[in-house]
Amino acid sequence: MDESSISIGDFIDSIHVSDARGHTYIIGGGTPLQYRKAFELMPFEYEHTPQWAFFTDDGRIACQLKLTEPGSGDLLGTIIMALDSSKIASLYDHLPEGSFYITNSENLIMSAAVTEEIGSVAPADTEANKLTLTQKSRYSDFQYLYMTASEPGAIVMKQALFSFYVTLLAWICVIVITYWILRHITIPLTGLTRLMRRAGREDYSLMEEVHTQDEVALLCHGYNQMVNRTRELIEKNYKSELLKREAELQAVQMYINPHFLFNTLEYISIQSEIPERASHVPDALQRLASILRYSIAPGGNTVTLAAELSMVETYFQIHQYRYEEQLQFTVHLPDAFRNIPVPKLILQPLIENAFIHGVDYCTEGGYVIVDVFEEDFDLMIKIENSIPSGDYSRTSNERSRRSIKRKGFGSGLVNVNDRIRYQFGEKYGVKLVCHADRAIAVIRMPIIIEGG
CATH class of the missing domain: 3.30.565.10 (Histidine kinase-like ATPase, C-terminal domain)
Structure with a gap:
């Protein structure tokens, strides 16, 4: 009870823990559950999430959670938390009396500033100059009703002025956004498309006057980097091809230069004069021819x-x-x-x-x-x-x-x-x-x- 008070506040009346055998344990100073059987029959929209009761128990709002075995899904027990209605009602002190209610889907009052109204039906929206604003809870079937005095004519006038200002603001936003899109997206993309077509014809021109830092500007800067890199690669490939051609010529010259041929032919001459080594001469000539073919092969x-x-x-x-x-x-x-x-x-x-x-x-x-x-x-x-x-x-x-x-x-x-x-x-x-x-x-x- 103390830890719940620290985490949630002092609005908890009592907590009721029940095991699968029906034994119930009460935490806190609240009274026992008035409708214990109703909680057992209460349907759950989602089995593993807390479910707020659609009825009050001794004037209290209650929330129930089923405890199940993780592996088998067997029911281990339940935890029911009941809130103190009088303490919750203190939250409405800053609101006019009779102006705010929490009801269930059947319009039954679950919480109000006056605790005596709990359990009765919420007042209908039939009084003159009364406006009821209804908001449904995202976590339960509860509804929040706020009733306020209002004059129909003033409401219509306010709605009309609101609609006018919203429409005017919308047109201003459309004009500003359209101008921004034309200036920062459409015009740069059109220019970039034109330059891309020129690049397809090997005319590499840079995108000028890019001063922003948005995504389109990054795209334009990326195009400029691509053009610069393409120019650099073309120049490098051209130089590399020239060097490759030159290297091939130098390689041929190296293989047939007098020093290389002299050594090889001298070796062949010496080997041919030695009977036991003369058999190596054809193989040496064949390998020399293989090297020359490799060096000049296309x-x-x-x-x-x-x-x-x-x-x-x-x-x-x-x-x-x-x-x-x-x-x-x-x-x-x-x-x-x-x-x-x-x-x-x-x-x-x-x-x-x-x-x-x-x-x-x-x-x-x-x-x-x-x-x-x-x-x-x-x-x-x-x-x-x-x-x-x-x-x-x-x-x-x-x-x-x-x-x-x-x-x-x-x-x-x-x-x-x-x-x-x-x-x-x-x-x-x-x-x-x-x-x-x-x-x-x-x-x-x-x-x-x-x-x-």
Whole structure:
């Protein structure tokens, strides 16, 4: 009873708790229920919500709640809360006597300022100059009746003035809203539609004079960003295509340059003079032709990483005949990365550098390791090769990079780095780190899922 008083106020007369066996417990100082059987027969609109009684119990308004087992739905008991009619009547002290009633759907008074009127029928709206306002409760069948004195003529006049002002205000709102819509929605959308048609004809013009911050303005700003991005992409793709064409020509020139051909033909000449190695000559020539065909073959700008590494392995196999057991070549390509598209001929310049400026100068042979992995959702390709420690040992990586670049090692890196950055953005590219006995080139590119 104390907790109920704290939560609801001091309007509770008593709380009656009954179990399934009919035992009843009363909380509070109120009188027992007068119509206990009526509560048992009272219908419930919703089983799990409180239901206000449509009758008064000893002049009190009462509310009942059924308690059921959550799993089976069996009835455990009921809770009935009865309100003190005299205390509720004190809420109407600021209203004229006989002007406010709470009734049920049958117009029976459930609560009033005068407790003696509870249980009787509410007065009919037949008196002259009396106006009854009725409001139905959203939570029960109760009705709230408020009776006030009124003159019909004054009411009609007030309603007429009210209707006039409402109509005038409505027209003003319509005019203002129409002007606002024309200024902020219709005109900008019309201009945006016209610019979109021009963009379809590859005439990319910006939406000018956008000063607001509403949704339509955001749409216009988004269109401007799209146009700027489209222009940027067109320029980048154009430069990327030029670089790709140039790279293809440079790749062909690299493969047929005198140094490469001299080494290959010298190897073939030497092998042909040695009977036990002469059998390698046709295979070496076939692999050389395969590399040349790959480099000049028509097609798209990209190939799968597996195809690119297959060309690299072909290139290594030619050198394997030269170095035999002295050359160690390892490729770590997880199956998940085999079909990832990469720019064509992106690895060849780096592999060529690994031999020209590394393995070829190692008197005891050398190694090249290609490792493919993922880092921060980007594709990483690491190419590590041995270098002669006497020529490349420096006090810092920066000095070693400058020394290597003077020998021509930097041209292939610059070409690959520019192609990647133009195609994918500034955060991608190639980095070179040189140690005392090895050089490591790392390519970073985004992981592209074809068809996604």
